[in-house]
Each structure stands twice: as C-alpha cells, then as structure tokens.
Amino acid sequence: MDAPSQREVMAELGVKPRARWLGRLPGWAQLFVTNRKGMFGLAILAVFVLLAALAPLITPYDPYRRAGKPHVQPGVEHFLGTTRQGKDNFSQLLEGGRASLTVGFVAGLSATLIGLAVGISAAYFGGKTDEVLTFFVNVSLVLPALPLIIVLASFIEEASPTVIGLVLALTGWGWSARTIRTQTLALKTREFVLAAELMGESKWRIIVMEILPNMSSFVVGGFVLATIYGILAEAALEFIGLGSPNSVTWGTMLYWAMRAQALQTGAWYEIWPPAIAIMLTGAALVMVNFAVDEITNPQLAATRRVGPIRRFLKRRKRSADFV
Amino acid sequence: MSEAPLLEVRNLTVDYVGANAVARAVNGIDFDIRPGEAFGLAGESGCGKSTVAFALARLTRLPGLVTGGAVRLMGEDVLGFTGERLRRYRWSEVSFVFQSAMNALNPVIRVSEQIEDAIYAHHPRTKPDAARARAAELFELVGISPQRLDDYPHQFSGGMRQRICIAMALALEPKLIIMDEPTTALDVVVQRDIIEQICELKNRFGFSVLFITHDLGLMIEFCDRIGVMYAGELVEVAPADKILTAPQHPYTRALGRSFPPLTGPKVRLEGIAGAPPSLSALPEGCRFSPRCGEAIPMCMRLAPELRPTTTGGEAACHLLG
Numbered sequence: 001m002d003a004p005s006q007r008e009v010m011a012e013l014g015v016k017p018r019a020r021w022l023g024r025l026p027g028w029a030q031l032f033v034t035n036r037k038g039m040f041g042l043a044i045l046a047v048f049v050l051l052a053a054l055a056p057l058i059t060p061y062d063p064y065r066r067a068g069k070p071h072v073q074p075g076v077e078h079f080l081g082t083t084r085q086g087k088d089n090f091s092q093l094l095e096g097g098r099a100s101l102t103v104g105f106v107a108g109l110s111a112t113l114i115g116l117a118v119g120i121s122a123a124y125f126g127g128k129t130d131e132v133l134t135f136f137v138n139v140s141l142v143l144p145a146l147p148l149i150i151v152l153a154s155f156i157e158e159a160s161p162t163v164i165g166l167v168l169a170l171t172g173w174g175w176s177a178r179t180i181r182t183q184t185l186a187l188k189t190r191e192f193v194l195a196a197e198l199m200g201e202s203k204w205r206i207i208v209m210e211i212l213p214n215m216s217s218f219v220v221g222g223f224v225l226a227t228i229y230g231i232l233a234e235a236a237l238e239f240i241g242l243g244s245p246n247s248v249t250w251g252t253m254l255y256w257a258m259r260a261q262a263l264q265t266g267a268w269y270e271i272w273p274p275a276i277a278i279m280l281t282g283a284a285l286v287m288v289n290f291a292v293d294e295i296t297n298p299q300l301a302a303t304r305r306v307g308p309i310r311r312f313l314k315r316r317k318r319s320a321d322f323v
Numbered sequence: 324m325s326e327a328p329l330l331e332v333r334n335l336t337v338d339y340v341g342a343n344a345v346a347r348a349v350n351g352i353d354f355d356i357r358p359g360e361a362f363g364l365a366g367e368s369g370c371g372k373s374t375v376a377f378a379l380a381r382l383t384r385l386p387g388l389v390t391g392g393a394v395r396l397m398g399e400d401v402l403g404f405t406g407e408r409l410r411r412y413r414w415s416e417v418s419f420v421f422q423s424a425m426n427a428l429n430p431v432i433r434v435s436e437q438i439e440d441a442i443y444a445h446h447p448r449t450k451p452d453a454a455r456a457r458a459a460e461l462f463e464l465v466g467i468s469p470q471r472l473d474d475y476p477h478q479f480s481g482g483m484r485q486r487i488c489i490a491m492a493l494a495l496e497p498k499l500i501i502m503d504e505p506t507t508a509l510d511v512v513v514q515r516d517i518i519e520q521i522c523e524l525k526n527r528f529g530f531s532v533l534f535i536t537h538d539l540g541l542m543i544e545f546c547d548r549i550g551v552m553y554a555g556e557l558v559e560v561a562p563a564d565k566i567l568t569a570p571q572h573p574y575t576r577a578l579g580r581s582f583p584p585l586t587g588p589k590v591r592l593e594g595i596a597g598a599p600p601s602l603s604a605l606p607e608g609c610r611f612s613p614r615c616g617e618a619i620p621m622c623m624r625l626a627p628e629l630r631p632t633t634t635g636g637e638a639a640c641h642l643l644g
Contacts, residue, residue: 003336003391006345018343034342301342302386309340309388319405321383 013308028295035304038291044284048277052097059091063248067091071260071267081269083253084260092248093273099161099249100231104281106165107172107230112223114173119180120207124188134181140174149233153242161249164237168230176222183215217289217296224285231278250274328355329397329531330379330499336391337371337378346602348374351392352557353629354550356499361525361532363546363563365539365578367599371555372535373422376503379533380419381409396498415445418492420485420502427488428476434487435472441494461490465520482513489521493528501533506541514538518545539582543567548636551575554600554610557629561636571638573615609641617642 004012022030032038051058060079061067066086067078074081080089122133152167153159159167187193188211196206212219231250237243238251245252253274257263262270294300302309313320337349349371356362364372378389381401394401396416404412421427428437438461439454449457459469465486467479476484485505492500502521506514522545525532536542542549543563551559551566551574559572570576577595584590597614600606606613612622621641629637 003334003351006338006347009338009340009390010345013340013345015340015343015345031342298342299386302340302388304342305340306385309385312388312390317400318389318402319409321381321389322385 009312012312013305015305031295031298031301032291035291035294037287038294041284041287041289041291044280045288048097048281048284049101051094052101055091055094055098059088059094061088061091063087063091063095064246071265071270074269080273081267083256083270084262084267085256089253089269089273092253093250093277095248096250096253096274097277099247100234100251100278101281102161103165103168103234103249104227104231106162107168107233108223108227110166110169111173111226111230112176112219114169115176115178115180115222115226116219118173119177120184120211122177123181123184124203124207124211133177137174137177137181140171141178143171145171146233146236149237150242153237158244161234164234165230168233169226172226172229172233176219176226179218179222180215183218184211187211187214213296217293220292221289224289227285228282231281235274235278250278326357327397329358329360330356330401330533331395332356332375332379332392333395334392335375335378335394336389337374337383338388338390340386340388344603348387348555348602349378350555352550352552352555354557354560356531356533358498359525359529359531360548361522361534361546363534363536363542363549364552365536365542365549365566366552368537369599370552372552373503375552376419376501376533376535380417380501381413382419411445414441414497415495416497417499417501418495418497420488420492420500420505422504423508428484430476433473433475434479438487438491438494441491445495457494461493462487464493464524465490482509482517485509485513485517486520489517489524493524496528497530499531499533501535503535504537505534507536507538514541521545539566539578551578554605555602556610556639558611558640559632559636559638560629561632561634561638565634565636569634571632571634571636571643572611572640573617573642574611575638577614577616609639 010016018030022033025033064087067088068082068086070082070084070086072078072082072086078088078090080093082088083092118133118137122130122137148171149167153164156163156167193206193210196210201210234243234249235251235254238249239254239258241255243249243252243255245255254271257267257271257274260267260270262268310320332352332354334351334353335349336347336351339346339348352375354362364375366372374383374387377383377387379394379401381404383389389402396412401412428434435455435458438458442449442454442457458472462469462472467483467486467490471479476487479487485508489505506517509517518541521532534542534546543566546563549561549563549566550557551572553574559570559575561571561575566575567579570579574595577593580593581595583592595614600610600613606623608624609615609618609622609627612618615622619641625641627639627641629639630643632638632643
C-alpha cells in the first residue's frame with residue numbers, strides 16, 4: 001500500500017502553509033484570525049459596535065421624535081419602517097444598540113472580574129477565606145435576581161446604562177465565581193503549581209501566570225455568558241416596563257412593539273429588528289468563544305479538518321479511530 | 324520462518340495534522356509479529372514507538388492520523404474495521420497495557436468490578452459468578468491473592484496495579500498484547516518480576532506481545548525479535564540476541580554502546596553525539612547520516628531501504644550493500 005506524501009496529505013486535508021503576513025502575528029492571533037467561526041462572530045460584533053458608536057452621525061432620523069406616519073412599511077424613506085408612534089425603526093435600532101451593548105459589556109466585564117477575583121481567591125487561599133467567600137457566592141446564587149433588579153431599578157430612577165450594567169453584574173457574578181473556584185481547585189493540586197511554589201514564586205504570580213492562563217477559555221466563556229445575560233436581563237426589564245420608557249434601547253423597542261400589538265397588526269418590522277439584533281449579538285459572542293477555546297487548546301486545530309479527514313479516510317476505505 | 328504472521332504492518336504512515344503543516348511521525352514502517360512471538364520496538368524518546376503502538380490498537384487521536392499503509396490481523400484489514408468489528412478487535416483480539424497503570428484504573432471503583440466490566444463489555448451474557456471466577460483466576464495468574472479482588476486501586480502498590488492492568492489485558496485471551504513501557508515507572512526488582520511473569524503467561528497461552536521500552540537490556544532478554552526505530556523509521560529488525568552482539572546498522576551499534584554491559588571489563592560508554600532531528604526539518608537522504616560516524620556521500624542524498632542482512636534480520640543502511 002502506498003502512502004501519500006506529506007505534500008499530498010496537506011493538499012487533501014486543505015492544510016496550507018502559513019501565509020507570510022500571518023507569521024508576523026503572535027501565535028494566539030494566528031489561531032484566531034484563521035478561525036472562520038471566530039472571525040465571523042467578531043465581524044458581526046464589530047458591525048454592531050461600530051453602528052452603535054456612530055449612531056448619532058448615521059441615524060437618518062432623530063430616534064426620539066416622530067419621523068413619519070405610524071406603521072409605515074419598510075421602504076426607501078424608512079429603511080425598517082416606522083413604529084406605531086411614527087418613529088423611525090432603523091434609527092431606533094442603531095440608537096438602542098448603544099444602551100443595550102453598553103449594559104451587556106459592562107455587566108459581562110464586571111461580573112467576570114468579580115467572579116474571577118472571588119473564585120480564584122476562595123480556591124487558592126482556601127480555609128477561612130474560602131468559607132467566607134463561598135458563603136457570599138451561595139447567597140448571590142440563591143438571591144432571586146429579577147425581583148432584586150426590579151427593586152433596585154425602581155430605587156435608581158433614570159439609571160444610565162453603566163449603572164444598570166453594574167446592578168446586573170451584582171446579581172450575575174455567582175455562577176462564574178462558582179465555576180472558576182472549582183476549576184482553580186482542580187488546577188491548584190497539579191504539579192506545575194507545586195513546582196512554582198517550590199521555586200518560590202509569589203502567590204499572585206502563581207495565580208496570574210500559572211493558574212489563570214489554564215482557564216482562559218472558562219473566563220472568556222463566563223464573560224460571554226454574563227454579557228448575554230446582561231443584554232437579555234436589560235431587555236427583559238425594559239420589556240416588562242421597568243425601564244425608563246423614554247429611553248431608546250432594544251428592550252424598550254420591544255416594549256413599545258408589544259404595547260402597539262405590532263405582531264397582531266402585521267408590523268413585523270417593529271418587532272423583529274431588535275429581537276434579531278439581540279440574537280445575533282449573542283450568537284456572535286458564542287462564536288468568538290469557539291475561537292478562544294481553540295487558542296487555549298491548540299490540539300483543537302486539527303478538529304477543524306474533521307470533514308476533510310473523514311473524506312480522506314473514506315476514499316481509502318478506512319474508518320476513523322476517534323469518535 | 325514460513326509461519327503466517329499474526330499481524331502484518333506494511334508501510335504504516337502516521338502524520339500529525341497541524342494548523343499549517345503536517346508532521347510525519349511514522350514514515351512507512353514494515354514489520355511482522357508472528358504468533359506467540361514477543362516483538363520489541365526500541366528507540367530514543369520521540370522516535371515514534373508509541374505512535375506506532377497506538378496506531379496498531381486503533382487508538383490514534385486527532386491531531387494524529389494514520390495516512391497510509393496497511394495493518395492486517397491474520398489477513399484482515401485492521402484499518403478498515405468499523406462498529407462492532409472494531410470493538411471486538413480492541414481488547415478481545417488486541418489488548419493494551421498502558422505506561423502508567425495508576426491512571427488506567429479508576430480510583431473509585433473496586434478492581435474486581437473493573438476487570439468484570441471488560442468481560443461484560445464483550446460477553447454481555449456472562450453470569451456474574453462466572454465473571455467473578457474469571458477475575459479471581461486472572462488475579463492468581465498475575466500473582467495477587469484473589470482475596471484482594473474487592474479492594475480499591477489505592478490499596479495496591481504500583482507494581483501490583485501494573486499487574487492488575489496486565490490481568491485486565493489478559494481477561495479476554497487476546498491474540499496480541501501491546502505493552503507500551505509497562506514497567507518504566509517501577510523499580511528494577513519489580514520490573515524483572517513482572518517481565519518474568521509476562522514471559523511465563525506468554526508461553527502458557529501463546530499470545531504475541533508488542534513490547535515497547537527504553538530499556539534495551541530488558542528488551543533483549545524478553546523479546547524474540549527487536550525493531551530499532553529512528554526518527555519515525557525502522558532502521559533495523561533483528562533477532563534479539565543479535566542486536567548487541569552483531570548490530571548491522573550504525574545507529575543500532577551506537578545504541579548498544581550507550582548501555583553498560585553487565586559482565587566483562589569496564590568500558591567507557593560513548594552515547595550518540597547530537598540529537599534526533601526535528602520532524603519538521605529532516606535531513607536529506609538517510610535520517611541518521613548527520614550523526615553517523617560512518618556516513619559516505621551517498622547517505623546524504625539517498626534514503627536507504629530495509630534489506631536482508633547476514634544475521635537473519637533486516638537493516639536500512641547503504642554500507643551493507
């Protein structure tokens with residue numbers, strides 16, 4: 001039986017030598033840039049963030065004012081039609097992204113940072129520290145999040161997106177703390193941590209340089225989940241009418257669409273754009289997470305080629321060893 | 324020599340699929356394992372010994388991929404096995420003793436249950452009594468009292484755990500047992516003990532063994548024939564007693580010179596200058612040529628192929644023309 005040469009194997013599996021421009025990037029960036037899912041997610045996110053950031057410059061109408069007749073169909077004048085109150089949907093979508101994305105990222109980032117600090121310290125220092133911190137984690141896990149947010153939201157009138165994000169982080173950090181604590185407990189007993197301790201590395205160096213990089217996919221995964229949670233919780237608050245109805249976010253857009261019975265009156269263009277925007281943001285974040293997984297576990301790079309590898313084996317009447 | 328081989332390996336090629344390149348860890352190796360024979364694979368770390376073992380057991384995992392060649396078990400194409408046939412091949416025809424028995428046994432399950440599991444997995448209709456009796460029998464075979472069947476792995480010493488793993492490998496009376504450095508983690512006395520036991524069991528049950536270790540001395544004692552690997556290629560296959568006494572390939576000779584002889588006058592150990600080549604930057608021609616003291620210009624141009632030698636084996640070297 002003849003074996004194909006390395007060059008032939010590479011051609012059949014679609015493994016290409018690294019392009020020259022790629023070689024200049026650091027290793028993790030190379031893996032990210034060549035990951036289709038990750039780049040697709042990043043592109044979607046970039047579009048949303050860019051549109052939101054530039055919203056005041058590019059919205060065709062003032063999103064806060066009446067811009068035409070109520071429920072105008074999508075067309076040349078109004079790209080995504082108008083709401084029941086005659087506000088331009090497209091302008092509202094761009095403007096709404098500002099608040100929704102800010103809330104999401106602020107909530108995601110702060111929940112992850114709190115969870116990371118609490119989880120790692122609890123697990124690594126153990127003993128009393130662990131007991132006290134785990135107590136707070138458990139409390140935050142059993143607190144009914146939504147009612148608490150409702151109460152807080154009614155206390156803080158006219159809250160800015162940043163404040164809402166922080167409030168959501170306060171109720172949403174428990175899960176990430178819990179998973180990170182568990183992960184740290186497992187890593188702590190590994191020999192490389194013991195070796196670092198023997199070599200006299202400081203505790204903070206061990207935490208940041210030895211333990212943290214081993215769970216970066218957990219941390220990023222937690223950030224993604226917390227961000228999605230932030231966006232959804234904010235939308236939920238607005239949707240049940242607890243936000244400020246005068247602000248424009250994806251949540252208030254859905255609130256007004258429901259108030260206007262948009263679906264029943266056939267005004268799909270009032271309800272779908274914010275809903276799809278929320279879904280796409282979540283999906284994009286998850287896709288970015290796939291790419292991060294691959295960076296932290298380079299062996300996954302080969303699983304990119306599972307399709308070609310299966311065809312390669314099938315052509316030779318072989319079966320795959322891996323399942 | 325006319326006996327039909329149990330396992331034929333022809334031009335076996337294993338690649339590691341990377342993001343930008345494919346590294347060839349095993350480059351077209353050929354050998355046979357005859358029924359009842361112990362075949363050894365020797366070589367430096369990273370020369371592809373374990374990769375071969377995993378490929379033969381159909382355990383190659385991504386990024387590893389068997390890209391070429393054939394493996395035949397009594398004429399059947401092993402690389403084409405699927406589903407139930409593959410399941411039967413693994414363990415009931417070819418079983419495996421891994422390098423670290425400590426990790427192969429589940430710490431929270433009694434060892435009796437773990438041995439019985441292997442039996443039930445392949446013979447689901449076995450009566451509990453029969454499975455239990457078989458487990459006890461296997462324990463006696465490897466020299467552990469059956470009274471200890473219901474203990475947990477941590478209650479055994481390292482050597483005993485290794486023997487339990489060997490017992491598990493024997494459970495279904497396979498035709499071939501692949502032993503990937505089965506004694507590396509053990510001390511010399513236990514090592515010898517276990518090897519003697521395997522030898523005895525082999526003679527009693529007539530299975531074949533593919534034996535992988537760094538310890539050339541141990542290998543020569545235990546194996547009938549030995550294949551020497553270098554940088555993913557088989558450079559010499561020879562009867563075990565000829566590997567040290569009449570090595571044909573310069574690498575085998577150099578390998579032999581780096582082990583201390585147990586008897587005779589003191590000699591200075593030489594070792595082999597240089598390091599094995601990186602799989603991504605292999606030299607032209609013979610892969611050993613940059614480290615070979617006897618290389619001639621042809622060695623740098625043309626890769627030699629395995630050819631029969633006068634000692635009843637095969638070697639890949641231009642000097643043996």
